Amino acid sequence: MEQLLSVLIGVLVASAVYLMLSRNLLRFLFGLILLSNAANLTIFVAGRLTPGAPPLVPDGFDAPIGDVANALPQALVLTAIVIGFGLFAFALVLAFRAYQSLGTLNTDEMRVAEPKENT
Amino acid sequence: MSWYLTLPLVIPFAAAITAYLMRRSHLGRWVSIIGSSLGLAASIALMIVVLDQGVVAGQMGNWPAPFGITLVADLLSAVMVLITAITGFAVAIYALGDITERQEELGYHALFQILLAGVTGAFLTGDLFNLYVWFEVMLIASFGLLILNGGKEQIDGGVKYVALNLISTILFLTGIGLLYGMTGTLNFADLALKVEGVENQGLLTVVAMMFMVAFGVKAAVFPLFFWLPAAYHTPSFAVSAVFAGLLTKVGVYALIRMFTMVFDHDIGFTHTVLLWVACFTMVIGVLGAAAQSDFRKILSFHIISQIGYMILGLALMTPLALMGAVFYLVHHIIVKANLFLIAGIAKRLTGGTEVYQIGGLYKSAPFLAILFLIPAFSLAGFPPLSGFWAKYIIVKATLDVEMWFVAFIALAVGLMTIYSMTKIWAEAFWKPHPKGIEPELKTLPNKAAQLIPVAGLAVLTIIIGLNPEPFVIFAERTTAQLLDPSPYIAAVLGVTP
Numbered sequence: 095m096e097q098l099l100s101v102l103i104g105v106l107v108a109s110a111v112y113l114m115l116s117r118n119l120l121r122f123l124f125g126l127i128l129l130s131n132a133a134n135l136t137i138f139v140a141g142r143l144t145p146g147a148p149p150l151v152p153d154g155f156d157a158p159i160g161d162v163a164n165a166l167p168q169a170l171v172l173t174a175i176v177i178g179f180g181l182f183a184f185a186l187v188l189a190f191r192a193y194q195s196l197g198t199l200n201t202d203e204m205r206v207a208e209p210k211e212n213t
Numbered sequence: 214m215s216w217y218l219t220l221p222l223v224i225p226f227a228a229a230i231t232a233y234l235m236r237r238s239h240l241g242r243w244v245s246i247i248g249s250s251l252g253l254a255a256s257i258a259l260m261i262v263v264l265d266q267g268v269v270a271g272q273m274g275n276w277p278a279p280f281g282i283t284l285v286a287d288l289l290s291a292v293m294v295l296i297t298a299i300t301g302f303a304v305a306i307y308a309l310g311d312i313t314e315r316q317e318e319l320g321y322h323a324l325f326q327i328l329l330a331g332v333t334g335a336f337l338t339g340d341l342f343n344l345y346v347w348f349e350v351m352l353i354a355s356f357g358l359l360i361l362n363g364g365k366e367q368i369d370g371g372v373k374y375v376a377l378n379l380i381s382t383i384l385f386l387t388g389i390g391l392l393y394g395m396t397g398t399l400n401f402a403d404l405a406l407k408v409e410g411v412e413n414q415g416l417l418t419v420v421a422m423m424f425m426v427a428f429g430v431k432a433a434v435f436p437l438f439f440w441l442p443a444a445y446h447t448p449s450f451a452v453s454a455v456f457a458g459l460l461t462k463v464g465v466y467a468l469i470r471m472f473t474m475v476f477d478h479d480i481g482f483t484h485t486v487l488l489w490v491a492c493f494t495m496v497i498g499v500l501g502a503a504a505q506s507d508f509r510k511i512l513s514f515h516i517i518s519q520i521g522y523m524i525l526g527l528a529l530m531t532p533l534a535l536m537g538a539v540f541y542l543v544h545h546i547i548v549k550a551n552l553f554l555i556a557g558i559a560k561r562l563t564g565g566t567e568v569y570q571i572g573g574l575y576k577s578a579p580f581l582a583i584l585f586l587i588p589a590f591s592l593a594g595f596p597p598l599s600g601f602w603a604k605y606i607i608v609k610a611t612l613d614v615e616m617w618f619v620a621f622i623a624l625a626v627g628l629m630t631i632y633s634m635t636k637i638w639a640e641a642f643w644k645p646h647p648k649g650i651e652p653e654l655k656t657l658p659n660k661a662a663q664l665i666p667v668a669g670l671a672v673l674t675i676i677i678g679l680n681p682e683p684f685v686i687f688a689e690r691t692t693a694q695l696l697d698p699s700p701y702i703a704a705v706l707g708v709t710p
Contacts, residue, residue, distance in 0.1 A: 114380075119372065126379055133386040140394025167393065170342055174386055177349045181382070184356055185375055191360075192368050206369040207447050 099139045106132035119189050119199040123182070130178045134171045141167025215271040217262045218284040220255040221294050221333050224248055225301075229326035241322035242309055248326055249298070249305040256291075256298040256333075263291040268694065268704040270339060278339075278705050279400035285339035287701050288691040289539065293336040293466055296543050299673070300458045300550050301329045303666035304451050307554050310659030311451040316362045324361070328354035328455065335463050339705055341389055341399040344467065348385065348431070352378055355460060358452045359444060370444035377440035381430030388423035395420070402705035404475045405698050414478055421476040421483050428471070431464030434524055435493040438517045442501065445516070446509035446566070450557025453509060457516055458550030462542055465523050469538065472527060473695045480530055487528035492622050495521030499629040508556045508566040508641065511633050512549070515592065518626055519545050522607050525623065529610055536692040537606035540684065544599040544677060548588040551670040555585050558663050559641055562652035568637055573646035578654045582642050584664075587671040589638070591678065593630040599677035602685070 106128050113125030141164040149162040193199050196206065228248025232241035262269060268287040272278055286294070305325070312321050331351030338344050360371040393399055395417065396407040411417050426437065433441040441461070445453050468487075476483055498518025505511045523545070526538025556566060558581060563571035575582045591598035594605075604627055611620040646652075654660060677684055694700060 119376075122376060126376075126383070129380075130383050130386070133383045133390065136387050137390030137393065140390045142394075167390075170389075170393075173342075173346065177346070181349065181353065181379060184353065185379065188356075188360065188368070188371060188375055192372050195365050195368050201372070204369050204372060206365045207367075207373075208369075208443055 095143050095145070096139055099135060099143075103132045103135050103139070106135070117200050117202050119192065119201055122201070123185050123189055126185070127178070127182050130174075130182070134174050134178070137167050137171050137174065141170075215269060217255070217259045218269065218271040218286060218337060221252060221259055221298070222284075222330055222337065224252045224255055225326040225330035225333065228252075229323045229330065232326060233320055233323035236318055236320050236323065239314060239317055241317055242305075242312070245305045245308065245322040245325060246302075249302040249329070252329065252333075253298040253302045256295045259286055260291045260295050262286075263288060268700045270704040278707075279398045279403035282343050283339035283400060283402075283705050284337045285401070285701065285705055286337055287694050287704075288687070289466070289469070289695060290336045292539070292543060292687070292691065293462070294333050296546050297329060297332050297336065297459055300455060300546055301325075303550065303554070303670055304455045304458075306662055307454070307557070307666045308451045309662035310657070311449055311557055311663070313362070316449065319361050321358070321361055324354045324357040325452075325455070328358060328459075332459050332463055336466060339401050341392070341401065341404070345382075345385055345389060348382065348463070351460070351463065352382065355456065358456075359448050361448070361452075363448070367447045370447035374440045374444035377430060377437075381427045381437075384423055384430075385427035388420055388427060391416075391420045391423070400705065401470065401474055402698070402702040405702060406706075408475055408478060417476070418479050418482060421472075421479075422486070424471055424476070425468070425483065425486065428464045428467045429490065431461065432468060432520055432524070433461045433464070433517050434490050434520055435497050435517070438494070438498070441517060442505075442510060442513045445513040446507055450553060450560070454550045454553035454557070457512065457553050458546045461516055461520055462546055465520060465527075465538075465542060468524070469527050469535075469695070473530075473535070474698050474701070477530075484528045484530050487524055488619070491521045491525035491528050492619060493521075494518065494524060495622060495626040499626045499633070502633045503629060503636075505633075506568050506636075506640075508559060508568055508637060509553065511568075511637060512552050512556065515630065515633065516549060518630065519549070519592070521626070522604065522623065525619070526607050526610065529614060529616075531610055531614060532689075532692050532696060533606060533613060534610035535695055536685070536688045537603065537610050539688045539691050539695075540606055541603040543684070543688075544591070544603045544674070547670050547673050547677075548591045548600060551588040551667055551674070552585075552592065554663070554667050554670070555581065555588070558657065558667065559585075561657060561663075562654070563641070563646060563650060564652075568640035570647060571641050572644040573642075573651055575642040576645070577651040580654060580664075584667050584671050585638070585642065587674055589634040591674045593634055594627045597678045599674045599681070601678065602681045606685075606688075 110125040110128035113121045144163045147162045149158050149165045232244040235241045263286050270285045273282045334347035360367045395411050430437045495518050502511045502514035523538045523541050526534045560566050565571045591600035594600045
């Protein structure tokens with residue numbers, strides 16, 4: 095399972111990098127969300143995978159018995175997903191506003207703040 | 214839970230909520246000032262406690278470390294929190310004369326307070342994932358401030374700032390995941406103990422490099438700094454001052470924290486990389502500044518070159534060098550924020566920030582000229598100002614380890630800094646205004662609100678410069694804590710390693 099997920103993470107990162115190399119801001123953002131999902135999966139796998147063993151504490155015990163799933167990485171991933179979602183929503187709106195006011199999504203043409211020198 | 218650890222965080226959040234609710238009545242500016250002054254009082258209290266008791270730690274939600282989230286303040290955290298509060302207070306006052314009513318209605322003061330909370334939280338946390346969360350708090354507030362009521366220029370700068378910072382965030386998150394997979398913990402103190410037991414030390418170095426790149430983007434080191442000069446000259450002056458003073462320094466702080474406490478297993482490799490990075494950052498930053506002609510763009514490139522000195526202090530990793538880095542960090546925040554505030558006054562008086570198109574400030578506003586000279590000379594390292602001591606300690610540390618060429622670079626960069634400060638001085642202050650305007654300070658709206666913070670920060674620079682001894686002793690104690698983390702670990706985990 096770990097190997098399978100590792101390959102998946104690799105594919106996600108590769109596609110993300112491909113998309114992020116594009117000059118189009120929207121494609122760059124799509125790449126970014128793929129990359130952030132790859133990061134989330136990395137945390138998930140780093141916490142070790144245990145199929146079908148919820149970390150529940152039986153009555154009368156202080157700790158779960160036997161090998162159970164690690165709850166911490168899942169909590170981390172949840173937090174990261176929420177934060178990532180918020181940032182991505184902001185970035186999308188920013189891209190839309192950039193298109194409205196600059197008239198382009200091509201990052202090479204975004205030179206308002208750093209105009210080319212007249213040589 | 215200890216009040217002195219939580220108050221510096223609770224106050225800005227409370228101020229942010231109150232300011233947001235009052236944004237239409239324009240009372241937010243006063244909420245912001247009161248909140249910042251309370252925050253300043255809270256961080257002074259924290260500093261007194263830390264000086265008195267050594268490292269203090271608090272477990273949030275009463276979960277014992279390393280399971281819960283820990284807030285820790287050692288001397289480095291405490292001084293960073295204090296300097297954040299001082300800068301925040303100065304900029305909150307300055308905002309009276311800089312922020313438009315439209316920006317207030319859109320929630321400027323709330324975002325500003327959240328930014329301060331995020332920065333403070335990043336300095337106080339003792340948990341790696343929590344550091345990530347504070348980074349995000351800080352980041353989203355800075356996004357908002359950057360493009361608040363912005364035109365084309367702000368949006369354009371914002372796109373680059375957002376894009377590159379998000380990449381660094383994701384790298385940071387991946388690093389956290391991998392480090393957790395190797396050590397099973399995210400608590401700084403616990404990590405410091407557990408990294409030694411990691412089987413594959415080579416892999417640990419790989420993760421260390423991921424953190425170096427992630428924090429390097431935040432700290433704007435070579436070759437990862439491109440977002441900074443693309444964005445820092447676009448927002449309001451109050452915003453760019455607080456960005457210039459604080460945001461990159463959070464990256465430097467995170468680098469110092471991680472590469473003294475956790476990643477000290479392979480100093481020969483990681484810190485050599487840092488040394489190269491530091492040298493290139495100093496040189497490229499100062500050369501970039503020489504090529505610019507916009508007041509704030511020159512200053513932005515100088516941030517980069519000055520970051521190089523701090524990284525150099527960390528890279529050498531000797532007690533003296535680290536002490537220099539800490540001293541530099543504090544000095545730089547005060548001076549750089551002050552220069553950006555002065556750029557704002559200069560713009561309002563002369564109508565521009567392009568130094569070739571403005572002028573005449575020395576003749577018509579000599580007081581402002583003096584206020585500019587103090588931080589400008591301090592930045593370049595003139596005695597007897599704070600920058601002289603900061604540079605002196607770093608260069609001395611370089612000479613002590615017999616790295617002659619690095620010392621030469623550090624000194625040469627100082628000289629080049631004077632070159633661009635002279636350019637600003639000669640163009641904006643000395644030469645007559647090309648359009649014949651003779652702007653006087655009297656005509657400035659809300660004059661006191663703009664001049665008092667600038668003068669206050671300048672006085673701080675002079676105090677540090679004329680009486681460096683207590684600050685040097687303080688930096689020495691801070692360094693001792695950094696190089697021997699056992700009090701830190703004992704405070705957090707409750708056991709002596």
